[in-house]
Amino acid sequence: MAGAGRVVADGGSVPDLDAILAGCKRGDDLAWEALVRRYQGRVYSVAFHFLRDREEARDAAQEIFIKIYRGLGSVAGSDRFLPWMLRLARNCCIDRLRRHRARTQATEVPEEEAPPMVAAEPTPEEASLAGARQGLLYRALGRLGEKNREMILLHEIQELKLEEIAELLALPLGTVKSRSHRARLELAAAVRALDPSYGA
Numbered sequence: 001m002a003g004a005g006r007v008v009a010d011g012g013s014v015p016d017l018d019a020i021l022a023g024c025k026r027g028d029d030l031a032w033e034a035l036v037r038r039y040q041g042r043v044y045s046v047a048f049h050f051l052r053d054r055e056e057a058r059d060a061a062q063e064i065f066i067k068i069y070r071g072l073g074s075v076a077g078s079d080r081f082l083p084w085m086l087r088l089a090r091n092c093c094i095d096r097l098r099r100h101r102a103r104t105q106a107t108e109v110p111e112e113e114a115p116p117m118v119a120a121e122p123t124p125e126e127a128s129l130a131g132a133r134q135g136l137l138y139r140a141l142g143r144l145g146e147k148n149r150e151m152i153l154l155h156e157i158q159e160l161k162l163e164e165i166a167e168l169l170a171l172p173l174g175t176v177k178s179r180s181h182r183a184r185l186e187l188a189a190a191v192r193a194l195d196p197s198y199g200a
Contacts, residue, residue: 017078024072036065042158043089049141049153050093060096064089083164086154090168136198140190148183155180 015034023031043064047057067088075081141149154160154168166176191198 017081021072021075021078021081024069032069035068039085040065043085045157046086046089046153047093049149049157050090051096052142056096060089060093063096064092067092082158083160083168086158086160087168090150136191136195137187139194140187143190143193144183144186147179148186151176151180151183152187156184 015038017038020031020034020038024035040061044057044061047060047064048054051057051060068085071084071088075084141152144152151165154165155162160168162176162180163173165171165180166173169176171179
């Protein structure tokens with residue numbers, strides 16, 4: 001059994017988030033590395049969806065992790081970490097957009113630049129189909145309005161609950177539910193416009 005200061009368990013099991021966060025708060029470098037590895041894909045995905053630029057998203061992800069490191073002491077527990085992290089990432093990206101006096105643009109994203117939507121280990125056949133589907137979905141996402149694109153990002157890609165999104169965006173739950181419904185309808189329409197055979 002690993003000692004109290006260890007966050008990587010014997011046998012290669014996935015470190016527990018509570019243990020990782022506790023280690024980070026103690027200044028454990030291994031714990032911080034484990035946290036970054038676990039969430040770097042999600043952070044980059046958020047940054048990319050807001051900023052729509054690969055290099056800008058990478059710079060933003062670095063800035064976000066610095067803010068995460070500095071603010072970890074305010075996180076009460078592991079169940080609050082993901083919503084807190086995504087709120088921090090969102091605010092950081094919005095601040096960057098304001099600094100550049102820009103707004104997010106509904107532009108199509110090159111498929112090779114789009115961050116992965118899933119982290120599964122598919123078969124070669126599944127990977128081929130998933131790659132085509134992912135490319136289509138990201139092209140469709142680029143056609144959505146800013147609010148609907150953010151809703152798809154938070155609910156469908158980052159898998160936040162609607163209650164967590166309501167808290168993150170400071171909106172009534174009913175508003176979030178209706179916005180999520182509209183976002184899915186707009187995404188479906190955008191997908192069909194790009195590929196009428198999709199889902200047939």
